[in-house]
Amino acid sequence: MNSQEILKLLKSVEQKKLSPDTAIERLKHLPFEDIGFAKVDHHRALRQGYAEVVFGKGKTPEHVAEIVRAMVRHKSSHQNILVTRADKKIFAAVKRANRRAKFHPVSGVITIERSSALIGKGTILIVSAGTSDIPVAEEALLTARMMGNRAEPLYDVGVAGIHRLLEHRTMLTDARVIICIAGMEGALPSVVGGLVAVPVIAVPTSTGYGASFGGVAALLGMLNSCASNVTVVNIDNGFGAACVASCINRL
Helix, strand or coil: CCHHHHHHHHHHHHCCCCCHHHHHHHHCCCCCEECCCCEECCCHHHHHCCCCCEECCCCCHHHHHHHHHHHHHCCCCCCCEEEECCCHHHHHHHHHHCCCCEEECCCCEEEECCCCCCCCCCEEEEEECCHHHHHHHHHHHHHHHHCCCEEEEECCCCHHHCHHHHCCHHHHHHCCEEEEEECCCCCHHHHHHCCCCCCEEEEECCCCCHHHHHHHHHHHHHHCCCCCCEEECCCCCHHHHHHHHHHHHHC
16 A cells, blocks of 8 residues: 555545544555564554564564664654563664663663553553562563553562562452463462462573473463463563563553
8 A cells, every 4th residue: 555545545534435433444455664674564463453573582682673673763653662581792783773772681672662552451560480480470570661651560479478468469460360470380470370360471481400391391381280270381482471561461
């Protein structure tokens, strides 16, 4: 769809020949921007409610920076920009592309905040079992906030000291969605799921000794949870958990 076709579409809406909802459905399929090595999907937010997120790992700093430049150039979108699994070299390149970029070294997330609007209707609570799980928890926390949600952390409340979790029953029951992050045997989401009446998104982490198999033990434990409100994402996938939580929180 070119500029003339878009203009024709908008005039049809103005003349009441086409409904705004029908126009939006057509605009959802506008083309991406081809920058050679990547095809930047500027209309992801229109289709899914949040902008395309850049996965930094495996990309060169220059490629990540150029993708960010393309997103910033797209003036019609004021969506926040998020880069996950980044490092200091990637951040240095992104910072040159946009001075508003901020690096969060614990999670490896880069954020460029362009909107502070709250879209989510409630609070997303990010619960982690141990301090070693905080990097994944921070990825989830930052993602949820950048997607327009009120998100709060509750860290180091694992089953080895269950009284630490029970001390925060009010936070648990007030949340609209809970992201529960744990390594080792991955038992925490089952406990949390049994205490609340909301969706619990479990994130297994690769934290643990040898028999945890890099998070596989926690993953299997969570998949076998006896709490029926628990669902599971992939190992160390704080970003994916926050995306799902954001979708639920917007309903």
